[in-house]
Amino acid sequence: MATAGATGQHSKALRTTSHPGVYQRGSRWVAVYRQDGRQRKEFAATFREAREIKIRRSAEEASRRAGPTLHSYALEWVDHYAGRGANDVINDRTRREYRRLLISYALAYFEPDTHLRDIDEPRARAFVDWLCRLIDEDGHRLCDRSVRNAVLPLQSCLRHAARAGLLGDGSEPMILLPRRRRGRAYEFDERRFLTRKQLARLLEEIPDEWRPLFELLASTGLRISEAIALRMMDADLDQAQPRIHVRRAIVNGQLTGPKSRYGRRTIPISRNLARRLAALAADRGETELLFVGARGATLRPGNLRYRVVIPAADRAGVPWARCHTLRHTCAALLIDAGASPLRLQRWMGHHSAAFTLDNYGHLFDDSLGPHLSLGTN
Template identity: 35%
Template sequence: MWLATHPSWAESTRARNRSVLDNHVLPVWGKVPLSRVTFEGVQGWVSDLQRAGLAAATVRKVAGVLSSVLRYAVKSKRLVVNPAEGISLPSQKLTPRRYLDARQVEGLAEAAGEHGRDVVLVLAYCGLRIGELSALRARNVLLLRRRLTIEESVTEVNGRLAWSSPKDHQRRSVPFPSFLAESLARRVDGLDKEDLVFGSPQGGVLRVRNMRRGWFDAAAEDAGLTGLTPHELRHTAASMAVSAGASVLALQRMLGHEKPSVTLDVYSDLFDEDLDTVADRLTDARSRILADSVRTGEVATFPQMRATGP
């Protein structure tokens, strides 16, 4: 019933949650009456998962699925409270996010060869998700406006392709730099409007696992970027956009996040330099006031600061 109440889930999300249920939740809780699910029992189960060696991120995901099922039970009046509410979860170790600079992107594009060069550059300078790039059709490339319209995404789920709207259902228009115009024009030349722009070398849909196995991982190693993932090129696009002066709102629209707050949560580190810029501008503003006062002979007065305690 819980699965059926989320019709907007992407097929990949549904498959992932179904897998969590089948492999972790139902073997333990499937035959337990709701009235016998207790806070202590859920907390002990979470601790058992951690002791069994599951990564902290996996434990948090598994516990989140059970909690969501129990939350549905509360909404449907089968439980008064959610017994998984407030349980202690293992801390997730945060790994530093990797951002490439323009020189590293060029090195990776060169190592990717003729077929992979455009893929690398579009991912690194436009911030598309790999599923969005794979689903890009000729009609989505607006050469005169220098825009890519993102309307679809494609993901491999259990060996087959699942087509959907973009994540968070955020259809959007993404600008591409002028240096990509010529290569994109060559790619769409002669294509029907529904043809895919970035297909596999064999002519099918570009699948991320095949792409990594076929050329991406080798190109990353050749470029001195061992372990790089295609999704890290999306992070790189965010970094370069902020360096070029993009605001949080502009970055949100480019990346297709649901809200600017999501963008700021994910990429808050990219805006740290903005704090220094604000401080510098405040210093400049005060200096201008003082300079104007000296030039005009006026005395600039400022309220005296009073000590109000430690």
């Protein structure tokens, strides 16, 4: 095949054939198509070759005009997504979770040949409705928060595509809002926490060798992944005000940074807890882990959950309590002690006070209080 021929061939008129866009000129065949708005010609030795050229080029142009498919764009996008903020960067753990959520939900629902331009508001709403009806392996429907988590990566991907002009001229980022279920508002479950008495009973049931770790979780609100990554150098235990510096985490056995850049924080602890932590790791070097398992191995949250937390929680009468329950309990105790939303946000390592209020707003006093006096006294 060729895009030009001999002069004698070009001087002959094109004769139509049974296939639109394919012509005969002398002893050769010509495929005529448009590319980037301009007419193109390619010559072939046979009618079949010319027809194949016409079909292939037409499909390529149609694909170019339609833009990328959701599957191809989403997987490339998640590899380079850097977060919404100008100076923010998501860590590898979040990127892996976004990829998992996209593959498990959005890319499982939309067909592989679905183009970005084809995803309009009705199709996005249908996706959310599908999530609300989805049944997991245990026969349960996804909770509201799981539905929201499944929607977030697709929403961010479409917003990025809109800014790149791939959803049509002048298109705005699509907002995916779940519908109400059976007439009730789309809402999230309130965070469950322990009362002071429940917390005391739980800590009493924790074996002595593990109690400093769980007291630290309850008094600082650290995520378990952050606590098991603490080194001796991250703990100022002999200062007038002992402190814990959160600088890293261990997730699925891999060392990584905190959940976000806001997770890097310093939290005060009591002197009593500091003394017990110092005694726990008296002979360790600065770079060694503060909490270790048998033979100095890195702790595994799953082992702690099944061997320590669940048995202790059952004995304490709070069988639903887990490691993360202590984080919610810490937040509740801070609010009870009068902590402001901003202080709570910084303490918990959240990315914004708005996120903190979304999770713990129901624990704050929402009454207006007494009237405002304008007097000078």
